[in-house]
Amino acid sequence: GRSDFQLFILPDKKNTIELKFDFSISAKSGNKAFYPGERYRETDNLHLPDLSKCKNFVQNPSFEGDLTFWADGVTDIKPSPKIDNFWKISTKNPHTGKKSAVYTTAKGFNGPMLCTFPIAVIPGKQYTVSFFAKTDTEKTAISVFVHTAKWGDFPGSKRFRLSREWKRYSLTFTAPNEFLRLCFGDRWWDKGVTDNAHVYLDDVQLENGNKVSNFTQKPLFAYSDTFTKNQCIPENSKDKKINVTIVNTTNTTHTYSVYITIKDVFAKKLLSVKKSFSLDPWSNKTVPIRLNILNKMKGFFRVMMDVADENYGERFYGRFMIYKQIKTKPSLVYAWHFTPLPEQTKYLETFGIWGSLSFTPPDMEYNIKAKFHDKGNELIKILNHHDVASSREK
Incomplete structure (x- = not known):
């Protein structure tokens, strides 16, 4: 199948690729004595929101939580050199609340x-699926595309011509x-079909079901720096913190009563913070969490945010994560699905990362402004789309 997190290894100087598969560790992974390291399967199970009692399944x-729980995907291989960030948050005349998402088009x-x-x-x-949409330019359209767990199984796809006023559109599928x-x-x-339409x-x-009902959502929402580059903290930072x-x-x-807990990958509690405050309609409050107690620790950490109103x-x-910068240059190239933007390239350099993070080997036409090194034998090590290379700020 196809994935947004594919791994590509470029050929060596002899234009060959050699792969070796060793399943011995997987076969013996049930033996804790054999592999006593991090055991995510037992200690850090993946969390999916419980939608059984929800009318609206979308988080x-x-x-109102910016682009949290949203991600880039289903894209052409080569992005436009005209636009650095196609999707952003807008506070200009939203349909509900104070925010909406806005997409900027590029001709061709x-x-x-x-x-x-x-x-x-x-x-x-x-x-x-239903949504509200509008545009500021005539003859502009938006598509809704249903992407499932199996590539090629696309039960719904439709393109809608938009007007300058908010209208609701829908699509039913199985x-x-x-x-x-x-x-x-x-x-x-x-x-x-045009540049800079929104x-x-x-x-x-x-x-x-097959009918559209009135829009609804949860009465509250909470998120941390997980979906921004700020979740990656260098070990030598003098002011380690995350924002909730x-x-x-x-x-x-x-x-609201707020209880924030931070644990390591083994579910060991490291610190907790309690807060209580009021919020006006459609407003938010950011709580900085100081991490000085984790001064000598590195790796991944979990953030649990328990939030309740009346x-x-x-x-x-x-x-x-708290990371240590890479100081050596290994010998392979690991390529990433999306080409990083110029400002992302500067940020990635703090990790000691060199080279291109593109889906395919870089074309100078698209990557020259990002000032990539042109050496084809250096390591790209990246966590994932949301960990280090997402540009989510407005």
Whole structure:
């Protein structure tokens, strides 16, 4: 299948690639004495939101939490050299609340689609996706594309011509397997017809059945630096911290109790913070969490955010890492699915990273402004799309 996190190894000087597969460690992984290292399967199980009681299955559907729980995906191989960041957050006349997502077009190109995180569904069951959208330019359109756990199984795809006023659009489909992502923007065969047209997206909903109901979302939301470059903290930083943001997604004032816990990969509790405060309608508050107690620690850390108002409560999850800079230059090239932007390249240099992070070997036409090294035998080591190379700021 196809994945946004594929690994590519370029040929050596003799234009050959040699791969060796050794399954001995996997075969013996049940023996703790054999491999006593990090055991994520036992200590750090993946978390998926419980959607069983939700009417709307989409997390952060009105973008009041910025682009948290959203990611780039389903894109053409080569991005436009005209635009650094196709998708951003807009505070200009949203449909609901104070924010919406905005997509900027480039003539002859298509940017990465904006996709939800994977949503668990029931195979064979009908679902309906709906959203509000508008544009500032005539003859501008947006596509919705349903991407599932199996590449090639796309149960829904439709393109909508937009107007200058907010309108609701919908698509009904039948889930072919257990997971899907909802993707918005230009599909890989769609090309922008003009430069700098703006498409605004808000109030996305996925619900059971073949009918559209009134938009709804959770009354509160919380997120940390997990979805920005700020979650990667150098070990020599003098001010180690992460930020946790609480969002009121209602039109009334509420008082919130917040309990933030940080654990290591073995689920050992390292520190906790309690807060209480009120938030006005559609407002948010960012709480800085100082990490001085982790002064000599490195690696991955979990962030658990328990947030409750007078009537509703939920636990949200995040993570961060403390890293040590790479000082040596290994011999292989690991390529990443998306080409980094110029400002991302500067940030990646703090990791001791050299080379290109593109889906294919770089073309100078697209990468010259990013000032890449042109040596083809250096290591690119990257955590994932959201860990170090996402440009999520407005």
